[in-house]
Amino acid sequence: EAGVTQFPSHSVIEKGQTVTLRCDPISGHDNLYWYRRVMGKEIKFLLHFVKESKQDESGMPNNRFLAERTGGTYSTLKVQPAELEDSGVYFCASSYSGGQPQHFGDGTRLSIL
Amino acid sequence: AQRVTQPEKLLSVFKGAPVELKCNYSYSGSPELFWYVQYSRQRLQLLLRHISRESIKGFTADLNKGETSFHLKKPFAQEEDSAMYYCALRHTDKLIFGTGTRLQVFP
Numbered sequence: 001e002a003g004v005t006q007f008p009s010h011s012v013i014e015k016g017q018t019v020t021l022r023c024d025p026i027s028g029h030d031n032l033y034w035y036r037r038v039m040g041k042e043i044k045f046l047l048h049f050v051k052e053s054k055q056d057e058s059g060m061p062n063n064r065f066l067a068e069r070t071g072g073t074y075s076t077l078k079v080q081p082a083e084l085e086d087s088g089v090y091f092c093a094s095s096y097s098g099g100q101p102q103h104f105g106d107g108t109r110l111s112i113l
Numbered sequence: 114a115q116r117v118t119q120p121e122k123l124l125s126v127f128k129g130a131p132v133e134l135k136c137n138y139s140y141s142g143s144p145e146l147f148w149y150v151q152y153s154r155q156r157l158q159l160l161l162r163h164i165s166r167e168s169i170k171g172f173t174a175d176l177n178k179g180e181t182s183f184h185l186k187k188p189f190a191q192e193e194d195s196a197m198y199y200c201a202l203r204h205t206d207k208l209i210f211g212t213g214t215r216l217q218v219f220p
Contacts, residue, residue, distance in 0.1 A: 004156075042117075042210045042213070043157075043210040045208065056205065091157065093208075101147070101159045101162065103159075105156060106156045107157075
């Protein structure tokens with residue numbers, strides 16, 4: 001079984017540019033989560049999809065972040081425009097149902113210059 | 114407010130020594146707690162969850178509601194246990210993580 005895959009593994013962009021991160025969950029997993037870890041801080045929840053619907057987006061920091069999951073398969077997280085404080089590692093996780101353990105991807109390291 | 118605290122950023126022990134990674138939580142209600150581990154150059158993976166009450170790789174963790182703790186223990190550390198360990202609490206399907214503890218096991 002293929003695990004959660006994230007692309008790219010590393011992205012370096014300049015402040016003000018746009019970046020899109022992608023996450024492919026484990027096949028059959030309806031639940032998809034985004035988290036991020038900024039330098040020196042804990043891993044923090046961003047949002048949760050159930051299929052294509054946003055179940056909880058309480059962790060999204062501001063309206064520069066847009067997450068989508070069209071068709072209920074893969075998800076994208078777009079940051080536009082990127083700011084310096086957006087630098088960090090963005091993790092995606094998926095689970096079969098809300099009560100099941102979450103499986104994490106390798107993460108995308110985002111560096112804003 | 115829901116919170117997970119891991120007071121130690123770094124824990125260093127010698128091979129064969131006992132290990133205890135501390136985790137305290139704040140949660141109103143019945144908590145569901147997990148330990149995740151991230152080995153060097155690998156992804157975050159589930160180590161154990163309190164409802165399973167199992168031992169994985171020799172590690173155990175007991176939920177103590179009186180002390181609001183979920184400490185991770187292993188009687189004899191191995192070099193391959195060196196990794197980042199995260200304690201996490203499930204709240205409305207999302208995970209709330211502690212800041213993590215780096216365990217270094219020296220030969």
